[in-house]
Amino acid sequence: MTIPTPVSTTGFWAAAAMIAAIVLCSTAGEVLTAAAMKSIGDLDEIRARSGLKGAIRAVLTCPLFFLGVGFLALAFFSLLLALNHLNLSLVAPASASLTLVTNAIAGKIFLKENVDRRRWTAAVLVCIGVYLLAH
């Protein structure tokens, strides 16, 4: 039995577009969720003040959070779509490691996080590491 290589069954650009869709959706989802959690404040403090129910309520009443989760769901479905056409051994490491780098960029631009040289190095190292590990 031969396993079809991704490039022969699907064109290179189609494969790239599918992976790009996963990466973009999950980056948008992560950034929006992170922004939502920052706007809510420290969950541990909220829990200490008003219990676990209060903390859950604080998260569930934040519209930004649902926007983020919506994008994460979209990323999940584009992952399913990509898995329908491409090999898991290509899709999983490529999307996981690319997402780390795009998140560092998006975190710097949209969340105004202080992405110093240390964090860039970490993002790139972990990105290569995840790719090697999952490949």
Place this chain on the structure above:
Amino acid sequence: MILGLVAICAPLGDTCLSRGMTSLPPISLAHPATLVAAVFTPWIAFGIALLIGFFASYLTALSWADLTFVLPATAFGNVIVALLARFWLHEPISLERWAGIVLITLGVSFVAQGPSLTQRPVIERSPTARLPLEEESLDAAEPAVQVAEGQPR
């Protein structure tokens, strides 16, 4: 502590899901009811519970740390899974994978040395760019906290 929970729950949950799904007969989209039934099989229910635990601790971590701090730290879960597979399931690990483990560990130790949250004395640097964003986040936080405080009494 929370970050460790995130790192462990996510891959374990995925593993349970994958184990549960592969033991089931193939599911086609024509019969969505079988997909609903799949949720109640033990492995999948356990996997989902773990993933919910992961998401809750992930959100908690995001509420006090930067996204660019949390993500590399949670990628450490891959290393844990690889080591578990090596020493518990006795799967062989190739040289490439050992290289991956070393790189991830290095990267995580890099971020762990730094501050977990961006300090924000940046207002004097670009006051106009930051102001609307801060107003927005205040608006969003206010009603949520009020509702939360009113509840337990």
